Amino acid sequence: MIAKADRSSLALEKFAASNPQLLDEIKDLSPTEQQQQIQWAFDDQAEDQGIEPWELTLELIANSPEELKA
Secondary structure, three states, rough: OHHHHHHHHHHHHHHHHHHHHHHHOOOOOHHHHHHHHHHHHHHHHHHOOOOOOOHHHHHHOOOOOHHHEE
């Protein structure tokens, strides 16, 4: 089992990698501001899907539907 902090970091990395437009928009910001923007976009994505951020985290890090269910 992946630690909670590691799950969040991995999910944010996957989210950012799958959103190149977001990365392009924030490329001139400081690293701290970039992380903040990615987190806000992640939270907005979860809200748009009608789920909690932790649920989106699990969806992004699961390697299979079975793993997500577990």
